[in-house]
Amino acid sequence: MTEEAVPEPHREAWWRRMSGRLGRASAGFGALIRSTLLRRKLDDEFYDDLLEALIAADCGVATSEALLERLRARVRAEHIHEPERALLALKEEMLRVFATRDRRLRLDARPAVVVMVGVNGSGKTTTIGKLAHRLRGEGRSCLVAAADTFRAAAVDQMRIWAARSGADVVAHQPGGDPGAVVFDALQAAVARRSDCVLVDTAGRLHTKTNLMAELVKVRNVIRRVIPEAPHETLLVIEAPTGMNAIAQARVFHEALALTGIVLTKLDGTSKGGTVLAIEEELGVPVKLVGLGEGIDDLNVFDPGAYLDALFAGVGEAPQPE
Numbered sequence: 001m002t003e004e005a006v007p008e009p010h011r012e013a014w015w016r017r018m019s020g021r022l023g024r025a026s027a028g029f030g031a032l033i034r035s036t037l038l039r040r041k042l043d044d045e046f047y048d049d050l051l052e053a054l055i056a057a058d059c060g061v062a063t064s065e066a067l068l069e070r071l072r073a074r075v076r077a078e079h080i081h082e083p084e085r086a087l088l089a090l091k092e093e094m095l096r097v098f099a100t101r102d103r104r105l106r107l108d109a110r111p112a113v114v115v116m117v118g119v120n121g122s123g124k125t126t127t128i129g130k131l132a133h134r135l136r137g138e139g140r141s142c143l144v145a146a147a148d149t150f151r152a153a154a155v156d157q158m159r160i161w162a163a164r165s166g167a168d169v170v171a172h173q174p175g176g177d178p179g180a181v182v183f184d185a186l187q188a189a190v191a192r193r194s195d196c197v198l199v200d201t202a203g204r205l206h207t208k209t210n211l212m213a214e215l216v217k218v219r220n221v222i223r224r225v226i227p228e229a230p231h232e233t234l235l236v237i238e239a240p241t242g243m244n245a246i247a248q249a250r251v252f253h254e255a256l257a258l259t260g261i262v263l264t265k266l267d268g269t270s271k272g273g274t275v276l277a278i279e280e281e282l283g284v285p286v287k288l289v290g291l292g293e294g295i296d297d298l299n300v301f302d303p304g305a306y307l308d309a310l311f312a313g314v315g316e317a318p319q320p321e
């Protein structure tokens with residue numbers, strides 16, 4: 001997972017799953033462009049409809065306009081006349097934007113410390129369970145710090161996921177100090193020579209200011225034990241929330257200097273463009289995506305496969321080899 005963005009054997013499975021699950025969203029971008037944008041003239045109305053489709057897919061107004069400006073320039077320069085070819089050029093432009101970001105997880109340190117943050121219900125605990133399972137599959141030992149001590153059920157939920165994925169857990173009583181949990185977890189990880197420490201955190205306290213202050217405190221405790229850590233601070237966002245999550249994401253980014261985004265519940269949304277918009281707005285790469293509630297439903301984000309799924313049926317149908 002730390003080398004090439006997506007190991008080749010995963011790609012086909014990823015593509016299938018992605019296209020299957022995005023395909024379910026009937027009002028999705030792909031369906032919309034297939035039904036309304038093919039077989040017509042490349043006039044202003046085409047670009048208006050395309051802009052509308054991009055915004056409806058939650059690509060964000062600024063991102064969509066910038067993309068279409070580049071597309072128009074290419075259509076002129078390359079004498080493109082068919083909508084199909086224009087859409088393929090758009091797909092290439094989108095891929096180019098995605099390609100500017102490094103989305104590999106930084107897990108080379110030992111232990112590598114990954115902190116998962118985000119609002120309640122976004123999928124932090126589930127994602128930690130899935131990530132632990134994935135890392136264990138790669139032969140890495142994982143220790144989970146159950147630092148969401150605010151809700152009584154959170155620690156139990158984390159224990160269940162850790163048991164499923166074969167990760168160790170360090171937990172205290174609900175209501176305890178999250179900093180103390182994290183401190184103990186890091187000490188244990190160093191003593192046991194664990195490869196990864198995954199830190200679950202609370203998504204809501206009495207106020208947003210409290211939450212940010214607590215997360216900063218947790219981060220400072222981590223730094224006291226391992227000065228270079230955390231190696232990853234990942235914000236978990238539900239894809240269906242789309243652009244509405246941006247303001248919230250900025251608050252997390254300002255407080256914690258995020259290193260990546262996990263976009264969950266991509267299986268339940270037609271807003272496929274969210275990935276692009278969130279990256280562009282925050283300047284933080286989407287590193288992982290959640291495609292369901294199962295333990296295997298977490299993937300490294302692969303822009304090529306993602307765009308193949310989004311644009312399926314436009315131009316040559318993508319052939320997973």
Ligand SMILES: Nc1nc2c(ncn2[C@@H]2O[C@H](COP(=O)(O)OP(=O)(O)O)[C@@H](O)[C@H]2O)c(=O)[nH]1
Pocket residue numbers: 118119120121122123124125126127203236264265266267268289290291292293297
């Ligand atoms: N469909 C779907 N559901 C998800 C995904 N990730 C998490 N969930 C569900 O979202 C709900 C909240 O997840 P949880 O991990 O408890 O969120 P937390 O409060 O941030 O820790 C649970 O019911 C999960 O099963 C995903 O990728 N797809």
Ligand SMILES: [Mg+2]
Pocket residue numbers: 124125126148154200
């Ligand atoms: Mg949780």
